[in-house]
Amino acid sequence: MLRLRSCTLTQLLSSPYTSHVSPLHRLLSAAAASGISPGFAAEEYLVSACGLTPAQALKASAKLSHLKSPAKPDAVLTFLAGIGLSTADVATAVAKDPLLLCAGVERTLAPVVDGLTGLGLSRCEVARIAVFVPSKLRCRSIVSALQYYLTIFGSMDHLLRPLKRGFWLLSSDLERVVKPNVMFLQECGLHDCDIAKLCTHVPMILKINQQRLRAMVACAKALCVPNGSGMLAKALQAVAFYDEEKIATKVEYLKKTLRWSDTEVGIALPKAPMVLTYSKDRLQRVSEFLISEVGLEPGYIAHRPALLSYSLDGRLRPRYYVVKFLKENGLLHRDRDYYYAVTVTPKVFMEKFIFPHKEAAPHLAEDYATACRGEVPARFRFT
Structure with a gap:
């Protein structure tokens, strides 16, 4: 022996x-x-x-x-x-x-690995699959399944992201469930890249029965997000874990907290459906800051709901301090408003709002960095 x-x-x-x-x-x-x-x-x-x-x-x-x-x-x-x-x-x-x-090496494992490398996967990628979903290495069907998913996800790198999270689509019924769901989403105007991103955030989207999927799409459209809209995938992500009653409750909270009318809700949600997923505490804190401290009108926020997506302590408040400081000292160009200051990238913000004022406000960069850490520098304490 x-x-x-x-x-x-x-x-x-x-x-x-x-x-x-x-x-x-x-x-x-x-x-x-x-x-x-x-x-x-x-x-x-x-x-x-x-x-x-x-x-x-x-x-x-x-x-x-x-x-x-x-x-x-x-x-x-x-x-x-x-x-x-x-x-x-x-x-x-x-x-x-x-x-x-x-598992049998010659009968099962070797043919599966050969099939995967035949799809263009490297040995390294095959090894990663073996780590993420080892049970599938024992199933020859993984080859045809991955061949299909690669057409949706575009590359193995993109597909490996959900695999890391225990992606169960490899065990779903490809012909009777997954492919019909993909076809339906494509008919709704979603491209393969949209479906791949949606699937990464909401893995169940391709596994659920089509009746439930159609109900989710109808719910997304109820937010005034039409077929073919670039926001449809975001809207589906937003409503995926809510029923109609929960969505209605969240909408009422938005109206109360942000002082929005039905019309303003109808303006904001198609632009930023993910607002529905924000916690009540976050919405309360951000709305109080934007309305009470910054002085923005509810209608202004409704037309620019992206404001609600940014971190209050890491972005909204520090940049507001900079903008207000520059205005108080007559340093802000008239076409630079708060919304622009919030939405630009960190690099652009520094180039437009900090660096040009090195001589007039030599401590501005230091004060801004301090504000981003949650502290309020003395020069940013306005009366």
Whole structure:
């Protein structure tokens, strides 16, 4: 038995999938040469050969109780090392899917890897898939599924982002659920890039039944966001976790807090549907600042709802202090208003509002940095 296992490992370590020596290779080679006794102690193997913690090994070992020898797990570990998984990667993959150790290398794993590389994926990308969704490495259907998703997401880099979050679309019914949902969203005017972004934020969007998806789209349109609008994806993201009653409640809160009329709500939401997802505390604090301290009219905010999306302490308040300081000292050009100051990038803000006043206000940059940290410099305390 020991001689056979040693032979098997030697053959595997010289296979096309193990072209370089890694710590995992050395671990397996040492195991083969150390005279380990026959049989298979799953918990001990999972700790010593796979790098799992004792607690992980205890949980995972139940799924390996049918194994009588380490021959198949040894072969799988060697294969995984050959496609680029580190010892830590193997531990992560096996902890997620202990049955990966039971997969046939020649019958299952190698054909799947060959299929994925045939799609243009690098060995590194295949290795990352093995870490994020190891159970799918045991399913040949992953090849056709990924081929389809790559047409939506555009690249493996984009697809790997949701995979990191436990993306379950690879196990969804592609033909009966996913493809019809994608087609419906395309009919609503969404491009593949819109669908990919939406799916990253709301993974369930392609898995739910189409009746519910149509209801979500209808809800988004009720916000006055029409088909083909660039805001439709944002609106779907905003309403994804709310029913009609919750949305109506949130709209009433917006009207009360921001002093908006129905007309002003109808102006603001199509431009910034994500306002519906903001917490009540955030909306209360921002509205009080913009209306009471800055002195903006509710209608002005409704036409520029992007103001509500910025951090109060990190952007709205510090930039307001700068604008007010410049106005108080007669340094602000007449076409520079607060909304412009808030919406420009940090780099542009410095170029337009800070750097030109180095001589007249030498401490302005320092005071602005202090305000961004949540403090109020003495020069920004206006009477």
